[in-house]
């Protein structure tokens with residue numbers, strides 16, 4: 001992914017590196033380009049450098065190496081207040097000594113916008129987040145969700161073309177978070193703004209984004225739309241990080257017709273789609289989603305390989321059954337089956353056979 | 368809702384009202400809390416609150432006049448100062464009785480010192496008259512003793528005044544005199560003194576019996592001598608002559624010394640009457656001045672506003688309260704100067720402390736810790752050392768002047784005067800009080816998340832706007848806390864102005880200290896202290912009204 005295609009990109013990172021202490025690179029060779037209007041999420045575990053990237057884009061940290069372009073212009077030397085980028089902070093950073101309306105009119109005042117126009121814009125922004133009646137309150141008099149909306153309105157009131165959000169929903173409870181996820185995406189699309197969103201919550205990333213950049217160890221591991229990310233993870237980290245996932249260790253025996261035959265460590269053999277392996281004899285980690293494992297072998301093709309498994313635990317979860325199996329010497333192999341009328345409920349201790357379509361199982365690099 | 372009805376109080380499980388059982392449960396907790404703070408509470412009460420209350424009381428307390436001159440104060444009550452003349456003979460007679468005892472017990476100088484605060488010259492007047500009071504009525508006493516040698520005899524007097532063996536004693540008179548002596552001296556006059564005045568003789572010679580009883584008490588208690596072996600005071604003999612001249616009916620008396628009394632009365636009739644007014648005036652002209660008596664009369668009540676008037680450069684005069692003469696007005700000026708300099712020091716501290724606190728709050732931990740040590744360094748050095756160091760720095764032959772001369776900025780003759788004046792005090796105190804400004808500022812600033820300033824900048828504010836509109840308002844509580852601390856500390860500061868203030872840079876507290884330890888005018892010191900305390904409380908209240916005490920944070 002090192003090719004630079006920032007020709008028509010609105011935001012572009014080109015070979016950006018960042019070190020705070022001169023010893024460790026927090027961001028290693030970041031290349032990223034976003035078209036106008038895109039909602040891009042940076043997803044990754046804590047400490048993977050997401051905030052650092054966002055801060056470099058906002059201008060609060062300087063890149064140690066590389067270029068950051070905004071609308072084709074390098075912004076490395078432009079101070080933050082001249083970048084015109086809206087920003088929503090994790091704890092909202094609403095000014096506690098100002099009322100909600102004053103908070104919103106602050107960016108307009110510093111832009112020397114006239115009073116009447118200012119009031120009009122503030123009112124519109126408050127209406128936009130359904131907080132019209134709260135202009136006179138102090139931030140401390142608002143609930144978390146309300147503060148969140150105000151922070152959003154403040155970042156949008158001066159009509160920036162690019163908005164950055166750093167874990168803006170981290171402090172909210174689950175229900176409110178889901179509601180706000182919806183509102184934020186809707187607003188972003190309605191207004192046509194370009195958004196860079198940072199989160200460590202994969203559900204949030206998958207539901208909100210046009211594209212997701214999975215960060216780990218200062219690098220983008222994969223940059224793809226949510227469905228592609230889930231269904232075709234490019235490496236073990238992404239496969240593990242996004243969604244639930246079963247892994248088994250083995251060695252590639254042969255690759256034929258786009259299907260790899262993998263010999264597991266206990267000697268059994270199974271089919272997989274080669275992703276990060278190319279030659280027989282390579283160590284590999286195969287990865288299969290729990291809902292793609294078949295226990296009903298009649299649905300597989302005639303000559304498909306199968307594995308022996310013993311049922312360790314059966315969990316009834318309402319819409320699905322979750323069965324834990326012992327497979328190839330591991331006891332954390334999960335199978336999810338739909339709670340349909342003909343679905344059988346497996347008893348612990350039962351010996352069964354499992355298998356899958358080769359294209360559902362991905363042979364990735366060994367970890 | 369639950370099983371409670373909406374009419375009665377909520378009940379606990381055992382049927383007692385919930386409030387009461389809650390209180391019972393909390394009481395043990397409260398008692399434990401009280402026990403924990405009890406040692407400190409007692410310590411503070413005994414060593415801090417009580418002395419302060421005592422000092423506050425001293426600012427209005429004025430019992431010394433009525434304690435030392437009880438008879439005079441009583442007689443003086445009828446005197447009308449508007450007449451413009453000194454009071455009548457009765458007052459002078461009472462003054463003689465009071466002054467004699469005061470002089471014997473050496474209490475007249477204290478009273479003189481006290482009244483001298485109100486009218487200059489009274490101190491020497493009291494001292495002079497006290498020294499000469501033994502000589503008042505000298506001629507009459509000589510004549511009496513020449514008439515009969517027994518008037519010189521201690522045993523004769525003792526027999527006369529007791530009324531002989533088995534005579535009925537007048538314990539009420541004895542106890543009254545005990546109280547009087549105790550009031551004048553502040554000492555304890557209880558216990559057996561080996562003397563009780565006879566009831567018959569006390570009725571016959573009331574003044575004499577009174578004076579002799581006082582003498583007997585003094586002899587037995589203060590001198591620890593036997594009353595019967597000591598010759599009585601001149602005041603006793605003077606009282607006898609006055610009693611006899613007043614027409615005591617000695618003809619019918621048959622107790623011990625009756626014959627001598629009758630002879631003495633014949634003599635007394637021929638002697639000229641005792642003129643106390645003339646005697647006092649001869650000892651000091653001041654006694655004829657109505658102003659003197661006015662002062663005594665004004666300050667005879669047990670409580671006085673005199674110290675407070677004095678503390679604000681006023682005085683009580685014949686025409687009510689009026690300002691003191693120009694050359695005696697110092698306290699208002701000192702209060703103003705104290706307030707002004709405290710404000711300047713406070714302002715200087717704010718200006719110097721703000722950037723330092725900002726750095727402390729924003730620098731990385733390691734650097735900030737180092738800086739913090741530098742800030743706290745002054746605390747590790749003695750206050751005296753720091754102040755003296757400023758003397759070395761600022762004096763005319765000091766480091767700064769030397770450098771300025773060396774640089775040629777001032778010539779050798781024109782060395783700057785930077786110490787022993789207001790400038791020196793302000794510089795030294797700003798330095799000393801700076802940590803008290805930095806610490807609260809720092810602790811407030813360190814709670815301001817950097818995200819606010821970043822948010823402001825991301826919204827388009829320049830560095831200055833972000834600071835002024837977003838950071839500064841949030842740091843104001845720190846400025847408030849620091850200012851209160853520094854201002855209140857400096858308004859009562861003593862040691863530094865004393866050392867480097869000279870005459871123009873001293874504070875009101877230096878004056879208070881002077882009155883406590885040098886002039887011993889504790890009442891005035893207490894009044895000044897009370898005014899200072901009130902000023903601080905008023906300022907604190909005003910601060911609360913204007914800024915709001917909720918806006919003060921120490922962290």
Ligand SMILES: Nc1ncnc2c1ncn2[C@@H]1O[C@H](COP(=O)(O)OP(=O)(O)O)[C@@H](O)[C@H]1O
Nearest residue numbers: 020021026044045046047048049050051052053
């Ligand atoms: N101001 C800073 N100074 C030094 N190290 C920092 C600073 N900010 C972040 N780091 C380090 O950089 C790494 C990435 O941090 P960050 O970008 O905040 O990660 P994320 O937002 O993904 O959790 C972390 O190891 C963190 O300790």
Ligand SMILES: [Mg+2]
Nearest residue numbers: 047050051052
């Ligand atoms: Mg982060």
